[in-house]
Amino acid sequence: MKLQPAAWAAVCAAGIATLGAAQKVVGPEEFDRAMKTIGASIDAVDEAVAASSFAPAKTPLALARQVLASTRPVWETAGEPDAVRMTREAVAALDALDKVLSANTVDAAAVAASVRDVKRACDACHEIHREGDEETGYRMKTAAR
Numbered sequence: 001m002k003l004q005p006a007a008w009a010a011v012c013a014a015g016i017a018t019l020g021a022a023q024k025v026v027g028p029e030e031f032d033r034a035m036k037t038i039g040a041s042i043d044a045v046d047e048a049v050a051a052s053s054f055a056p057a058k059t060p061l062a063l064a065r066q067v068l069a070s071t072r073p074v075w076e077t078a079g080e081p082d083a084v085r086m087t088r089e090a091v092a093a094l095d096a097l098d099k100v101l102s103a104n105t106v107d108a109a110a111v112a113a114s115v116r117d118v119k120r121a122c123d124a125c126h127e128i129h130r131e132g133d134e135e136t137g138y139r140m141k142t143a144a145r
């Protein structure tokens with residue numbers, strides 16, 4: 001997906017609204033909004049990294065990290081400790097990516113490997129806790145439901 005500057009501004013506004021409305025994401029609708037923001041942010045990271053714009057990639061990355069971290073209480077409330085753990089691991093993968101992007105001399109191969117780790121961390125949770133598809137919409141799958 002190619003994010004035009006205007007689209008990216010909208011993503012930021014949505015992200016800030018998500019953060020502003022509730023520091024902690026607590027319900028399924030907020031969670032859905034949070035995931036959409038995280039997805040769009042990671043798309044923007046991908047785009048910046050593809051253009052070797054390593055420093056600018058850190059802005060959407062920070063938004064994704066902040067919003068993802070704010071989703072943890074949803075899983076705590078749902079009694080899904082493995083999802084709490086996967087959230088923590090995905091946040092750690094985002095932090096690791098930030099670290100390689102912050103190096104004095106950025107190692108493009110290390111960045112690519114780190115981006116793959118991030119995607120793996122996202123998908124690990126999606127495989128278990130996400131149902132639906134792009135057409136019908138995505139939903140949360142919890143044992144508690």
Ligand code: HEC
Nearest residue numbers: 032035036039042083086087090122125129130138139140
């Ligand atoms: C701990 C679990 C978990 C982690 C970690 C996680 N997700 Fe999700 N994600 C979900 C669930 C559950 C849904 C479906 C619920 C929804 O969309 O309302 C979802 C939905 C999504 C969607 C679809 C949103 C929509 O409705 O169109 C995107 C995009 C997405 N995630 C991106 C990401 C990215 C990128 C990461 C990693 C940086 C990530 N997710 C990490 C659980 C997770």
